[in-house]
Amino acid sequence: MAYGLKVYSANGALQIDSSDGTHIMYQEYASGTTSTANSFSYDGGTLNYGTVPAVTITGFTRGEDLVFIQPTGSTAGVRAYCFINPNGFTIKTNVATSFRYHVFKKVTSLSAPTSDYGLVIKNSAGAHVFNQDVLAGRIKGRITGSGAIFMTGKSLYGLATLKYSRITAAWTPQRGKIHGWVTEWNSDRDQVQFKSVEISGQGYAASTEAELSTATYVDLTSPTTLILEAPDP
């Protein structure tokens, strides 16, 4: 590299590279707190997750932007997964609570930094590769399949994502269940688990053996999520 700047983390993970045009960091675009989840119900003895009213983000770009969430309050065992909408996101959760969120864009899609302090880094094309004004996507962990990240005293957020893992059928009058991958927080929000759990009792009530088979879906692949550290919005 004949010019510019490369920055590495303490263990050598590349953070900033002004000479690589494909190394496009994510930095904060918007943040806030949602409304409280509602519309909880029960089916087949299982809680159907409640819904946080959809959050609309002006300028949101589905296909580029990332959302990270964290429940407010100190209730332990809050679980959530998230739909990405064309103009924002919708959270589904097991507890009637609100969520803090941070929305990240590619730094190349953000407005240029306006402050007159800090570190300005541009690439050879003159585009900013780091914006000193706004939060970077400060990743504290990546979990593939079931796992947990525990960082005492850190405020941890989970990536807004959705992956169903199982749809089951049961012999009528029982109902099958629907399972999905959720992020779960402890009361201090410094421990995050990622795991597959029941999220709905609205699986299928089968009347025949054939329906037990056709109404069942099982996916044993292990999705990946990212865990972020961020301050309160």
Next chain:
Amino acid sequence: MATYDVNIFAMAGNQWGEPNTIAWNGAGGETTALAPELDAGDIVRFKKGGTASSPTVSGFSGNFWTSSSTINLTTSYQSKTVKTGGTPGTLATLTATNSTVSATAYFKYAGAPPDTSIDDVDDQIITQGSTSFSITIANGSSHTIYEVRMPSTSGAGAYTGTVVGTLTGNGTLTVTSNVPNSGYDQLYFLSGRRTVANGGSNAPVGIQSFTIVHETAGSTVGDGGTGTYGLRVYDASGEIVLDLSDRVIVFSDHVTGSLTSSQTTKNVTLAKQATCVIDLEPETSLISGGYAQRQNILHTSVSGTALSINRTSVYPGGDSSQTAQSTTYNFLAIYDPE
């Protein structure tokens, strides 16, 4: 009280060498295992068809029926009634005879039913490496034997498969055989059975099904370390914008497209290596008409720039009698350098 009909079709032999024949049609089991259960007061009606002049049905025991006389079949129904006070599980072996040939069918005297009103048994995920699993039987009865069964392979019914775990009354029922391997799942059926000694017929009665999933091992990658060198950047409020202990998120690619009606797998090369893929438009109508919408539920795996998009079937419910369907995908891929 229920009424069951039996039609004995019997043909007389003749001078051209055609033999006597007889066939049992209607109620009755061909084997003792298939014997239908009859309750006190139930009526079974018998009549004949065919050219045989005087076929009969015999074997009516006074321990099972209100009348033990043999029936000389006619083209009109004649009835037999199940007596009260019989012994649960008793078999009635009835024989229809046409001269030199005969046919046999079986009925069973029903008993008091097992207690099937137990608390729901939920599906479970068992941890990687497990060699057994347990379910809890609660609010059951001591007169009922609860059995976990494998799916039937004979087509005889959901609750006739091999028993892999058993428990009398309430408690913990542990299954140690036929546990799915890591990365697989298994459907089980739970049935209840009340023995003759407890006033039942000993026949299994279905309660519910449940699924056990044996999880695969997960993996975790931590932060950017805790060394003493690197860059720490603060904003005007003193909040850390970037720290030497961070790893960062990097954009990889946004990919959209479709799988054809014959594709269960599609490989896509990403613009930049990725570690995490977000499904931006996951299927949300998961079951339709009894069919899990497997044709639209996608899963991915990524290694470097190689993204593999997969689905378990091109058919709704995995049922090949359905129409194979194409589907679309919309994924955001991101990368977090280690």
